[in-house]
Amino acid sequence: xxxxxxxxxxxxxxARMFLAEKGLGFETVEVDLGQGEQLGDAFRRINPRCTVxxxxxxxxxxxxxxxxxxxYLEAMAPEPPLLGRTPKEKGLVATWNARVEQEGFWPVSDAxxxxxxxxxxxxxxGPTGYEQIPALAERSRARVLxxxxxxxERLGTSEYVAGEAFSVxxxxxxxxxxFAGWVKLAPADHHVNTKRWSxxxxxxxxxxx
Amino acid sequence: xxxxxxxxxxxxxxARMFLAEKGLGFETVEVDLGQGEQLGDAFRRINPRCTVxxxxxxxxxxxxxxxxxxxYLEAMAPEPPLLGRTPKEKGLVATWNARVEQEGFWPVSDAxxxxxxxxxxxxxxGPTGYEQIPALAERSRARVLxxxxxxxERLGTSEYVAGEAFSVxxxxxxxxxxFAGWVKLAPADHHVNTKRWSxxxxxxxxxxx
Numbered sequence: 001x002x003x004x005x006x007x008x009x010x011x012x013x014x015a016r017m018f019l020a021e022k023g024l025g026f027e028t029v030e031v032d033l034g035q036g037e038q039l040g041d042a043f044r045r046i047n048p049r050c051t052v053x054x055x056x057x058x059x060x061x062x063x064x065x066x067x068x069x070x071x072y073l074e075a076m077a078p079e080p081p082l083l084g085r086t087p088k089e090k091g092l093v094a095t096w097n098a099r100v101e102q103e104g105f106w107p108v109s110d111a112x113x114x115x116x117x118x119x120x121x122x123x124x125x126g127p128t129g130y131e132q133i134p135a136l137a138e139r140s141r142a143r144v145l146x147x148x149x150x151x152x153e154r155l156g157t158s159e160y161v162a163g164e165a166f167s168v169x170x171x172x173x174x175x176x177x178x179f180a181g182w183v184k185l186a187p188a189d190h191h192v193n194t195k196r197w198s199x200x201x202x203x204x205x206x207x208x209x
Numbered sequence: 210x211x212x213x214x215x216x217x218x219x220x221x222x223x224a225r226m227f228l229a230e231k232g233l234g235f236e237t238v239e240v241d242l243g244q245g246e247q248l249g250d251a252f253r254r255i256n257p258r259c260t261v262x263x264x265x266x267x268x269x270x271x272x273x274x275x276x277x278x279x280x281y282l283e284a285m286a287p288e289p290p291l292l293g294r295t296p297k298e299k300g301l302v303a304t305w306n307a308r309v310e311q312e313g314f315w316p317v318s319d320a321x322x323x324x325x326x327x328x329x330x331x332x333x334x335g336p337t338g339y340e341q342i343p344a345l346a347e348r349s350r351a352r353v354l355x356x357x358x359x360x361x362e363r364l365g366t367s368e369y370v371a372g373e374a375f376s377v378x379x380x381x382x383x384x385x386x387x388f389a390g391w392v393k394l395a396p397a398d399h400h401v402n403t404k405r406w407s408x409x410x411x412x413x414x415x416x417x418x
Binding site for chain 2: 049055057059061063064065066067068069070071072074075076083084086087088090091092093094095096097098099123124128130131133135136139142143146
């Protein structure tokens, strides 16, 4: 299998960390987002959505979303489980991963894409140019701060984001925190639970992906 | 298990349809969103996020996101599969479900919540009041129209949204189309593939949920 990747973008990092936790080997093809390679004809034949990551399977099937990449890899290589082991764990991992995405990852993305000078007319990933909305960037920054509070509260009662075991929700949360640095937002000094957790997660080899 | 529900809201309908397709019995508790019951102290003890649906398991665990509810139910009751049977199918179902959510469901929600008079100061679900951004409502309407084109193109080459079998992606897509009616948007007459598919999906008993 082959990962269409970008070493600098947060979305593909989620896929790389997932693959690293599974210990799976894969080929990578770097897509030059700075040069707009994702919008070119060659890459559109791989993913008309013009986004990375894309996991291309050996039969040519392309999975163009982190959710799909994770579901495929978990089924192909169940150990170690990253989507939960029991039905209840699976439910909690999917719940927390969705919360981190909706309350953290997407607000960071909106905060960046609706204000960065280099993304004028590119407020939403994909083939269509949408204009930036500065008020949305501001509202999203407030949501990111709320997310940091929520995450710290959760980590005050739970070893990892979704429970007692490391899971994809921890990958999404760590990537979200580092992505927030792009818009100069970070957990506060009083978020000591987040500090305890992120220190532990950053010691995993996958975190350097 | 018990579903905290709202008969009129699109999010809980996704959970009801999933449960109906699985043939599972469950108790429901109606939460009166019109009266703001989801923001009251009693419901906050069930879900501090103040959203429905919530699936409460027999041990008291609350799953507060459709993704978590689906993952739990699929593991507890694998037949009929709604998240795919093989690893590749699981990857494709999760990919398409994420696309329908991101390109369809959330843009419809943003189009509604950023303009409806009854939702002033409530642009985002949850405990915090965020102001509406009318420009976001407009941009989101354009994205919904693009979603209808994308969906119709997909259904021109695929029986169901994620492939040859009915899946959670069809539930999310049907609910999204009906939700779009709230902002007076609908697939166009030339979206004949969508018509073929939606006629078939609406014949399933779950569609009347």
